[in-house]
Amino acid sequence: MININNLSKTFTDKKRGAIKAVDGITFTCRPHEVFGLLGPNGAGKTTTLRLLSTVLRPDGGEATVCGYDVVKYSSAVRKNIGFLSGDTGLYRRLTGREILRYFASLYGVKRSRFEEKLSEISEILELKEFLDTKTDKLSTGQKQRISIARTVIHNPPVLILDEPTAGLDIIASRAIIEFISRARNNGNTILFSTHVMREAERLCDRIGIIHEGKIKAQGTIDEIKAQFDSNDLEEIFLKALSVNATVNAD
Secondary structure (H helix, E strand, O other): OEEEEEEEEEEEEOOOEEEEEEEEEEEEEOOOOEEEEEOOOOOOHHHHHHHHOOOOOOOEEEEEEOOEEOOOOHHHHHHHEEEEOOOOOOOOOOEHHHHHHHHHHHOOOOHHHHHHHHHHHHHHHOOOOOOOOEHHHOOHHHHHHHHHHHHHOOOOOEEEEEOOOOOOOHHHHHHHHHHHHHHHHOOOEEEEEEOOHHHHHHHOOEEEEEEOOEEEEEEOHHHHHHHOOOOOHHHHHHHHHOOOOOEEOO
16 A cells, blocks of 8 residues: 655755755555554654655655555545644634534535544544534644544545654543554554554554664564564664664565
Protein backbone atom coordinates (compact mmCIF):
# COMPACT_ATOMS: atom_id res chain seq x y z
CA MET A 1 0.00 0.00 0.00
CA ILE A 2 2.94 2.34 0.71
CA ASN A 3 6.27 1.89 -1.04
CA ILE A 4 9.23 4.17 -0.44
CA ASN A 5 12.51 3.84 -2.32
CA ASN A 6 15.54 6.04 -1.56
CA LEU A 7 13.31 8.97 -0.58
CA SER A 8 15.02 12.23 0.40
CA LYS A 9 14.22 15.78 1.41
CA THR A 10 16.61 18.63 2.18
CA PHE A 11 15.82 21.96 3.80
CA THR A 12 18.00 25.06 3.88
CA ASP A 13 18.62 26.91 7.14
CA LYS A 14 20.28 30.34 7.15
CA LYS A 15 22.57 29.40 10.03
CA ARG A 16 23.11 25.66 9.52
CA GLY A 17 22.95 25.48 5.73
CA ALA A 18 21.56 22.36 4.03
CA ILE A 19 19.80 19.93 6.37
CA LYS A 20 18.87 16.45 5.15
CA ALA A 21 15.64 15.81 7.01
CA VAL A 22 15.05 12.58 5.07
CA ASP A 23 18.16 10.90 3.74
CA GLY A 24 17.55 8.11 1.24
CA ILE A 25 15.09 5.99 3.23
CA THR A 26 13.46 2.81 1.93
CA PHE A 27 10.61 0.83 3.47
CA THR A 28 7.24 -0.72 2.66
CA CYS A 29 3.93 -0.61 4.51
CA ARG A 30 2.00 -3.69 3.50
CA PRO A 31 -1.77 -4.04 3.08
CA HIS A 32 -3.77 -4.34 6.31
CA GLU A 33 -0.81 -3.80 8.63
CA VAL A 34 0.30 -1.20 11.15
CA PHE A 35 3.81 0.09 10.46
CA GLY A 36 5.30 2.22 13.22
CA LEU A 37 7.94 4.82 12.45
CA LEU A 38 9.91 5.31 15.65
CA GLY A 39 12.39 8.07 16.30
CA PRO A 40 13.35 10.95 18.59
CA ASN A 41 12.30 14.52 17.90
CA GLY A 42 13.94 15.82 14.73
CA ALA A 43 14.62 12.32 13.38
CA GLY A 44 12.67 12.85 10.16
CA LYS A 45 9.38 11.17 11.09
CA THR A 46 7.10 14.14 10.39
CA THR A 47 8.88 15.07 7.16
CA THR A 48 8.53 11.50 5.90
CA LEU A 49 4.81 11.46 6.59
CA ARG A 50 4.33 14.87 4.98
CA LEU A 51 6.11 13.65 1.85
CA LEU A 52 3.76 10.66 1.68
CA SER A 53 0.71 12.85 2.22
CA THR A 54 1.83 15.17 -0.66
CA VAL A 55 2.11 18.16 1.70
CA LEU A 56 5.82 18.29 0.78
CA ARG A 57 7.52 17.38 -2.48
CA PRO A 58 10.56 15.07 -2.29
CA ASP A 59 13.94 16.07 -3.67
CA GLY A 60 14.83 12.55 -4.70
CA GLY A 61 13.70 8.95 -4.68
CA GLU A 62 10.22 7.57 -5.21
CA ALA A 63 7.12 6.94 -3.12
CA THR A 64 3.76 5.45 -4.00
CA VAL A 65 0.55 5.14 -2.00
CA CYS A 66 -2.10 2.70 -3.24
CA GLY A 67 -0.05 2.45 -6.43
CA TYR A 68 -0.07 6.21 -7.10
CA ASP A 69 3.16 8.17 -7.29
CA VAL A 70 3.03 10.94 -4.67
CA VAL A 71 4.39 13.51 -7.14
CA LYS A 72 2.73 12.54 -10.42
CA TYR A 73 -0.66 11.58 -8.98
CA SER A 74 -0.92 13.64 -5.81
CA SER A 75 -4.69 14.14 -6.13
CA ALA A 76 -5.30 10.40 -6.29
CA VAL A 77 -3.03 9.89 -3.27
CA ARG A 78 -4.99 12.43 -1.23
CA LYS A 79 -8.28 10.68 -2.05
CA ASN A 80 -6.93 7.42 -0.69
CA ILE A 81 -5.40 8.60 2.56
CA GLY A 82 -6.45 10.06 5.87
CA PHE A 83 -3.63 12.27 7.17
CA LEU A 84 -3.31 13.50 10.74
CA SER A 85 -0.45 15.84 11.54
CA GLY A 86 0.60 17.56 14.73
CA ASP A 87 -0.66 20.89 13.43
CA THR A 88 -4.03 19.67 12.14
CA GLY A 89 -6.34 22.56 12.96
CA LEU A 90 -10.03 22.71 13.85
CA TYR A 91 -12.43 25.58 13.28
CA ARG A 92 -12.89 26.81 16.84
CA ARG A 93 -16.38 28.29 16.30
CA LEU A 94 -17.81 25.11 14.80
CA THR A 95 -18.97 22.02 16.62
CA GLY A 96 -17.38 18.65 15.95
CA ARG A 97 -20.45 17.57 14.00
CA GLU A 98 -20.29 20.67 11.79
CA ILE A 99 -16.58 20.18 11.11
CA LEU A 100 -17.05 16.53 10.18
CA ARG A 101 -20.02 17.31 7.93
CA TYR A 102 -17.99 20.00 6.17
CA PHE A 103 -15.01 17.74 5.49
CA ALA A 104 -17.25 14.88 4.42
CA SER A 105 -18.80 17.19 1.83
CA LEU A 106 -15.33 18.13 0.53
CA TYR A 107 -14.67 14.44 -0.10
CA GLY A 108 -18.02 13.98 -1.80
CA VAL A 109 -19.49 11.75 0.92
CA LYS A 110 -23.26 11.51 0.49
CA ARG A 111 -25.39 12.75 3.38
CA SER A 112 -26.88 9.33 4.15
CA ARG A 113 -23.43 7.75 4.16
CA PHE A 114 -22.09 10.60 6.31
CA GLU A 115 -24.69 9.99 9.02
CA GLU A 116 -23.93 6.28 8.99
CA LYS A 117 -20.17 6.85 9.17
CA LEU A 118 -20.51 9.53 11.85
CA SER A 119 -22.53 7.18 14.04
CA GLU A 120 -19.89 4.47 13.65
CA ILE A 121 -16.95 6.79 14.39
CA SER A 122 -18.72 8.43 17.32
CA GLU A 123 -19.18 5.06 18.94
CA ILE A 124 -15.56 3.99 18.46
CA LEU A 125 -13.95 7.30 19.50
CA GLU A 126 -16.57 8.10 22.14
CA LEU A 127 -17.54 11.46 20.60
CA LYS A 128 -21.24 11.59 21.42
CA GLU A 129 -21.07 13.61 24.64
CA PHE A 130 -19.17 16.51 23.02
CA LEU A 131 -19.98 16.17 19.31
CA ASP A 132 -22.27 19.22 19.40
CA THR A 133 -19.96 21.40 21.51
CA LYS A 134 -17.90 24.13 19.83
CA THR A 135 -14.33 22.95 19.54
CA ASP A 136 -12.84 25.91 21.40
CA LYS A 137 -14.57 24.51 24.51
CA LEU A 138 -13.08 21.03 24.16
CA SER A 139 -10.11 19.49 25.95
CA THR A 140 -6.93 18.55 24.09
CA GLY A 141 -7.93 14.89 24.02
CA GLN A 142 -11.43 15.67 22.76
CA LYS A 143 -10.03 17.87 19.99
CA GLN A 144 -7.64 15.11 18.96
CA ARG A 145 -10.49 12.61 18.70
CA ILE A 146 -12.42 15.05 16.48
CA SER A 147 -9.27 15.46 14.36
CA ILE A 148 -8.97 11.70 13.93
CA ALA A 149 -12.65 11.47 13.03
CA ARG A 150 -12.01 14.13 10.39
CA THR A 151 -9.12 12.03 9.08
CA VAL A 152 -11.28 8.95 8.49
CA ILE A 153 -14.70 10.42 7.66
CA HIS A 154 -14.28 9.61 3.94
CA ASN A 155 -13.29 5.99 4.72
CA PRO A 156 -9.78 6.02 3.19
CA PRO A 157 -7.91 2.70 2.84
CA VAL A 158 -4.64 4.20 4.16
CA LEU A 159 -4.18 6.17 7.38
CA ILE A 160 -1.06 8.27 7.99
CA LEU A 161 -0.95 9.44 11.60
CA ASP A 162 1.78 11.67 13.03
CA GLU A 163 2.12 10.98 16.78
CA PRO A 164 -1.65 10.67 17.29
CA THR A 165 -1.42 10.34 21.10
CA ALA A 166 1.13 13.11 21.74
CA GLY A 167 0.21 15.23 24.76
CA LEU A 168 -2.88 13.19 25.65
CA ASP A 169 -3.87 11.69 28.97
CA ILE A 170 -4.18 7.93 29.42
CA ILE A 171 -7.94 7.84 28.75
CA ALA A 172 -7.74 9.76 25.47
CA SER A 173 -4.64 7.80 24.42
CA ARG A 174 -6.37 4.50 25.06
CA ALA A 175 -9.37 5.47 22.91
CA ILE A 176 -7.08 6.36 20.02
CA ILE A 177 -4.95 3.22 20.38
CA GLU A 178 -8.09 1.09 20.36
CA PHE A 179 -9.32 2.96 17.29
CA ILE A 180 -6.07 2.24 15.41
CA SER A 181 -6.24 -1.43 16.35
CA ARG A 182 -9.85 -1.66 15.17
CA ALA A 183 -9.04 0.17 11.92
CA ARG A 184 -6.35 -2.40 11.13
CA ASN A 185 -8.79 -5.23 11.88
CA ASN A 186 -11.28 -3.58 9.51
CA GLY A 187 -8.77 -3.68 6.67
CA ASN A 188 -7.04 -0.30 6.83
CA THR A 189 -3.33 0.09 6.30
CA ILE A 190 -1.83 2.36 8.95
CA LEU A 191 1.48 4.17 9.07
CA PHE A 192 2.00 6.10 12.27
CA SER A 193 4.90 7.80 13.99
CA THR A 194 5.61 7.66 17.69
CA HIS A 195 8.39 7.73 20.26
CA VAL A 196 6.32 5.73 22.77
CA MET A 197 7.75 2.21 22.80
CA ARG A 198 4.70 0.70 24.54
CA GLU A 199 2.43 1.92 21.73
CA ALA A 200 4.71 0.37 19.15
CA GLU A 201 4.82 -3.00 20.89
CA ARG A 202 1.06 -3.09 21.34
CA LEU A 203 0.05 -1.99 17.84
CA CYS A 204 2.71 -2.57 15.23
CA ASP A 205 3.10 -5.50 12.89
CA ARG A 206 6.45 -4.02 11.86
CA ILE A 207 8.50 -0.99 12.84
CA GLY A 208 11.20 1.20 11.38
CA ILE A 209 13.59 3.12 13.62
CA ILE A 210 14.61 6.44 12.08
CA HIS A 211 17.37 8.80 13.18
CA GLU A 212 19.02 11.74 11.44
CA GLY A 213 16.87 11.09 8.39
CA LYS A 214 17.98 7.46 7.98
CA ILE A 215 16.25 4.17 8.72
CA LYS A 216 18.48 2.46 11.28
CA ALA A 217 16.53 -0.78 11.65
CA GLN A 218 13.27 -2.28 10.45
CA GLY A 219 11.32 -5.50 10.78
CA THR A 220 8.81 -7.13 13.09
CA ILE A 221 9.16 -6.55 16.82
CA ASP A 222 10.46 -10.11 17.28
CA GLU A 223 12.93 -9.76 14.39
CA ILE A 224 14.35 -6.55 15.77
CA LYS A 225 14.60 -8.00 19.28
CA ALA A 226 16.57 -10.91 17.81
CA GLN A 227 18.82 -8.62 15.77
CA PHE A 228 19.77 -6.57 18.81
CA ASP A 229 19.75 -9.53 21.23
CA SER A 230 17.38 -7.79 23.64
CA ASN A 231 13.74 -7.98 24.72
CA ASP A 232 13.69 -4.34 25.84
CA LEU A 233 12.44 -2.19 22.95
CA GLU A 234 13.59 1.00 24.64
CA GLU A 235 17.13 -0.39 24.92
CA ILE A 236 16.96 -1.53 21.30
CA PHE A 237 15.79 1.92 20.25
CA LEU A 238 18.81 3.56 21.90
CA LYS A 239 21.19 1.01 20.39
CA ALA A 240 19.72 1.50 16.93
CA LEU A 241 20.36 5.25 17.03
CA SER A 242 24.10 4.55 17.13
CA VAL A 243 24.04 2.02 14.28
CA ASN A 244 25.93 3.27 11.20
CA ALA A 245 24.42 0.84 8.71
CA THR A 246 20.78 -0.10 8.35
CA VAL A 247 19.62 -3.33 9.96
CA ASN A 248 16.87 -4.67 7.70
CA ALA A 249 14.83 -7.82 8.25
CA ASP A 250 12.84 -7.54 5.00
